[in-house]
Amino acid sequence: MDTIDRAIINNLQGGFPVSERPFADAAMTLGLSEDELLERIERLLDDGTLTRFGPMYHAERLGGGLSLAAMQVPRADFARVADIVNSFPEVAHNYARDHAFNMWFVLATEEPERVGETIAEIEQRSGYRVYNMPKLDEYFVGLRFAV
Amino acid sequence: MRSEHEARLIEALQRGLPLVPRPYAALAARVGLTETGVIELIQSLQNEAVIKRFGVIVRHHELGYCANAMVVWNVPDRQVTELGTRIARLDYVTLCYRRARSLPQWPYNLYCMIHGRDRMRVRERISELIDTCGLQGVPHEVLFSCRRFKQRGARYSSVVPAFKRVVGA
Structure with a gap:
């Protein structure tokens, strides 16, 4: 896990955009490209750092x-x-x-x-x-x- | 108007957001809605707090948060809201609940979770919390854990009837 992964985890624990291109929007605030953010989330899911990417229901x-x-x-x-x-x-x-x-x-x-x-x-x-x-x-x- | 689309969306979404540039369009195709329809529905579920949080769900053990303490307090009922609110404000507290007591074996009514990289650090934080929140002399116990048998997260496979009952009213 590097500083970019940390930034993703620290910034996306809530408030993920609900827009047409949410990964592009979130990537922009993190200073990443849409592709890079998608790839990193996929890797963090694959290696088990994240259990899920999505909603936590009440x-x-x-x-x-x-x-x-x-x-x-x-x-x-x-x-x-x-x-x-x-x-x-x-x-x-x-x-x-x-x-x-x-x-x-x-x-x-x-x-x-x-x-x-x-x-x-x-x-x-x-x-x-x-x-x-x-x-x-x-x-x-x-x-x-x-x- | 509530619909089966919503229940289908809740179910499709709980497995996770599709990792594609237009995830809401991908979900829309799966549940038979438009992309705009999915976006509006998710926003309304967030407004109703049916969705509490939306984003990364971390497996905290893998992040080195190995010491996980549940601290339970026996506080007078008339003070529980004030103290709970105060405790929840501390940034190392990850959850704070009022729960029913189970008398006589279990007198505690206020619970908070403190995660840390090791037990010593967690204990320091508990002392700090006692000072900051004025909890000196309040009966409490610290229950450490580093063994987890099962973590699957809650899953709702057939939310249609349950969902309708709650939000369809």
């Missing part, structure tokens, strides 16, 4: 359900439970954390009711309680990741 406004859930899983049983949790397509990501509550995952579902159903199914299959921590409010953050 799940609740799309009509879906979204929540954060946590579990307390004994170390010896962790891998088994992680496999169960990760097998659900409703689980968007799952992190191990250093705490008695050691497994944290995001549930993103097309139907809001699926959050509760998925939690019940995970509890039944794993044998452990799932704590649901739904979002009540979101506070606006400006910057994302500077590189």
